[in-house]
Amino acid sequence: xxxxxxxxxxxxxxxxxxxxxxxxxxxxxxxxxxxxxxxxxxxxxxxxxxxxxxxxxxxxxxxxxxxxxxxxxxxxxxxxxxxxxxxxxxxxxxxxxxxxxxxxxxxxxxxxxxxxxxxxxxxxxxxxxxxxxxxxxxxxxxxxxxxxxxxxxxxxxxxxxxxxxxxxxxxxxxxxxxxxxxxxxxxxxxxxxxxxxxxxxxxxxxxxxxxxxxxxxxxxxxxxxxxxxxxxxxxxxxxxxxxxxxxxxxxxxxxxxxxxxxxxxxxxxxxxxxxxxxxxxxxxxxxxxxxxxxxxxxxxxxxxxxxxxxxxxxxxxxxxxxxxxxxxxxxxxxxxxxxxxxxxxxxxxxxxxxxxxxxxxxxxxxxxxxxxxxxxxxxxxxxxxxxxxxxxxxxxxxxxxxxxxxxxxxxxxxxxxxxxxxxxxxxxxxxxxxxxxxxxxxxxxxxxxxxxxxxxxxxxxxxxxxxxxxxxxxxxxxxxxx
Amino acid sequence: xxxxxxxxxxxxxxxxxxxxxxxxxxxxxxxxxxxxxxxxxxxxxxxxxxxxxxxxxxxxxxxxxxxxxxxxxxxxxxxxxxx
Numbered sequence: 001x002x003x004x005x006x007x008x009x010x011x012x013x014x015x016x017x018x019x020x021x022x023x024x025x026x027x028x029x030x031x032x033x034x035x036x037x038x039x040x041x042x043x044x045x046x047x048x049x050x051x052x053x054x055x056x057x058x059x060x061x062x063x064x065x066x067x068x069x070x071x072x073x074x075x076x077x078x079x080x081x082x083x084x085x086x087x088x089x090x091x092x093x094x095x096x097x098x099x100x101x102x103x104x105x106x107x108x109x110x111x112x113x114x115x116x117x118x119x120x121x122x123x124x125x126x127x128x129x130x131x132x133x134x135x136x137x138x139x140x141x142x143x144x145x146x147x148x149x150x151x152x153x154x155x156x157x158x159x160x161x162x163x164x165x166x167x168x169x170x171x172x173x174x175x176x177x178x179x180x181x182x183x184x185x186x187x188x189x190x191x192x193x194x195x196x197x198x199x200x201x202x203x204x205x206x207x208x209x210x211x212x213x214x215x216x217x218x219x220x221x222x223x224x225x226x227x228x229x230x231x232x233x234x235x236x237x238x239x240x241x242x243x244x245x246x247x248x249x250x251x252x253x254x255x256x257x258x259x260x261x262x263x264x265x266x267x268x269x270x271x272x273x274x275x276x277x278x279x280x281x282x283x284x285x286x287x288x289x290x291x292x293x294x295x296x297x298x299x300x301x302x303x304x305x306x307x308x309x310x311x312x313x314x315x316x317x318x319x320x321x322x323x324x325x326x327x328x329x330x331x332x333x334x335x336x337x338x339x340x341x342x343x344x345x346x347x348x349x350x351x352x353x354x355x356x357x358x359x360x361x362x363x364x365x366x367x368x369x370x371x372x373x374x375x376x377x378x379x380x381x382x383x384x385x386x387x388x389x390x391x392x393x394x395x396x397x398x399x400x401x402x403x404x405x406x407x408x409x410x411x412x413x414x415x416x417x418x419x420x421x422x423x424x425x426x427x428x429x430x431x432x433x434x435x436x437x438x439x440x441x442x443x444x445x446x447x448x449x450x451x452x453x454x455x456x457x458x459x460x461x462x463x464x465x466x467x468x469x470x471x472x473x474x475x476x477x478x479x480x481x482x
Numbered sequence: 483x484x485x486x487x488x489x490x491x492x493x494x495x496x497x498x499x500x501x502x503x504x505x506x507x508x509x510x511x512x513x514x515x516x517x518x519x520x521x522x523x524x525x526x527x528x529x530x531x532x533x534x535x536x537x538x539x540x541x542x543x544x545x546x547x548x549x550x551x552x553x554x555x556x557x558x559x560x561x562x563x564x565x
Contacts (some may be wrong), residue, residue: 039527
C-alpha cells in the first residue's frame with residue numbers, strides 16, 4: 001500500500017469536504033488531491049525518483065501536506081527537517097542521510113529550482129544533493145525522522161507506509177475520527193505528522209491550522225470553523241484555561257494534550273473554564289500514540305491513561321526504582337503494531353532495536369490498580385523543552401568547539417512552563433577568559449536551532465564524571481517527562 | 483529597574499535570542515506579525531521570570547498585554563508596582 005492512496009481514496013469519497021483550512025483558504029479533498037498530483041509532476045520533472053530520500057524543511061501550511069503526499073505518490077521517502085534548523089544542522093542531516101534532494105520553504109539562489117504549490121500559490125525551492133543515492137533496504141519506506149545527536153547516537157527513525165497505516169488504524173480505535181471532525185492544529189508538522197495528519201486525512205476530517213497563539217484568536221477559530229477536536233501542547237491549554245472572555249467550545253468533543261507532560265493544574269483549570277475534560281496522550285515517534293487518558297482525565301489528571309487496545313504495556317527492572325505514589329515503578333516498555341522498522345544510521349533492524357519485540361521507551365513509570373500509566377522520570381538524558389527533544393551531547397559538542405571552552409555538561413533543568421530548559425555547566429581553559437554566558441549562547445546560535453541553545457550557562461571548575469568509564473554525570477532534575 | 487531598562491533588556495533578548503538577525507524589531511513591532519511562535523513566547527516568559535523575578539500570570543498572557551515589547555515592558559512594570 002501507499003499512504004497517498006488513502007488520500008486519493010478520501011478525495012473520491014469526501015470530494016468537497018474541507019481537508020485543510022488555513023485562515024481564509026479552504027482546500028477541499030478534491031483540491032488537495034489535484035494539488036498533490038500537480039506538485040508530484042513538478043517534483044518528477046525536477047528528478048525525484050522512487051526510493052530517494054528527500055529532505056523537507058517547511059513551515060506549517062497546506063503546502064507542507066501537499067509536498068509530503070506528492071513525495072509519497074512518487075514513492076520517495078520524506079525526511080522532515082525542523083524549519084528552525086540552522087545551516088550547519090541542515091548540512092549534517094543532508095550529509096549523514098545522503099539526501100537525494102532538499103525542499104525548502106524559503107531558500108533560493110544558485111542550484112535551487114523553484115516550484116509552486118497550486119491554489120495556495122506558495123513557492124517551494126528544490127535542490128538536488130546526492131541524486132544517485134537510493135535506499136535499498138527491502139522496506140517500503142515512507143518516512144525517516146532524523147534524530148539529532150553526536151557520535152554514537154542513533155540517527156533516523158524509519159517508518160514504512162504499512163507501519164504508519166497500522167498505527168493510525170490502532171489509534172483511531174480510541175479517537176474515532178470521522179469525516180464530521182474538524183481538528184485544530186497547533187503543533188509543528190515537522191515533529192507531528194504520521195500518527196495525526198495522516199489519520200485525519202484518511203478519515204475525511206478537516207485540519208484547521210491555528211491562527212496565532214493567543215487564546216482569543218484560537219477560540220475565534222474554534223468557533224468559526226466548528227472545531228470538534230483539539231490537539232495541542234500543554235502551553236496552549238494553559239492560555240485557553242486562563243482566557244477571561246465568555247467564549248466557549250460547544251462543538252469540541254475531545255481535547256488532547258501532547259508533546260510534554262501535562263501539569264494537573266492546567267487540566268483542572270481547563271475543565272473549570274470549559275466543562276471539558278483534557279485528555280493527556282503519550283506518543284513516541286518510534287511507536288506512535290500508545291496511551292490516551294480519555295476516560296478519566298478529571299479523576300486521574302497526572303496519568304497518560306491506559307494503554308490502547310492494540311498495545312501491551314509492561315514495566316521492567318522494578319527493583320532498581322523506588323515505589324512512587326503507592327505504585328511499583330520500573331522502565332516502561334510497549335509492544336504492538338505499527339512500530340518503526342529500525343534506525344537509519346547506523347542501520348539497526350527492528351529485531352535488534354527491540355527487546356524481545358518490546359520497545360524500551362527510556363521512561364520510568366508505574367501503573368495504578370486500574371492500569372493507568374503515570375510517568376515519573378527519564379532513564380536517559382534527552383531533554384524535553386516544550387515538546388522539543390534536545391540531545392545533550394549535540395549541544396556539548398557545539399559548546400566544546402568554542403576555543404575558550406575546555407569541556408561542558410548539558411542537562412535538563414526543570415521549569416514550570418517549558419517542562420525542562422536546556423542548561424549547561426562549562427569549564428573554561430582560562431578563568432580570566434573574555435567570554436560570558438551571552439557570548440557562548442551567541443556562539444551556539446550560529447549552528448544550533450534556537451530551542452537547543454542553553455537558557456542557563458554556569459561556569460564551574462570541573463565536570464563530574466564516573467570513576468569507571470569517565471562518562472559525564474549529568475545532574476538529574478525531576479521528571480523531564482517525555 | 484526603570485521602565486526604560488525593562489524595555490531595553492526585553493528588546494535585546496528578543497533581538498539576540500528569539501528572532502533571526504534579519505528581522506528588524508523595535509519596541510512597537512507586532513511580535514506575532516514578526517513571526518513569534520508559541521515556543522518563542524515560552525522562552526520570553528522564562529526570560530522574564532529569570533531576569534525580573536516575576537511570573538506572568540496566565541490571565542495576562544494575551545494579545546493585549548504581550549503583543550509588543552512596549553506592552554510587555556508595561557505589563558512587567560505594572561506587576562512590579564503591584565507587588
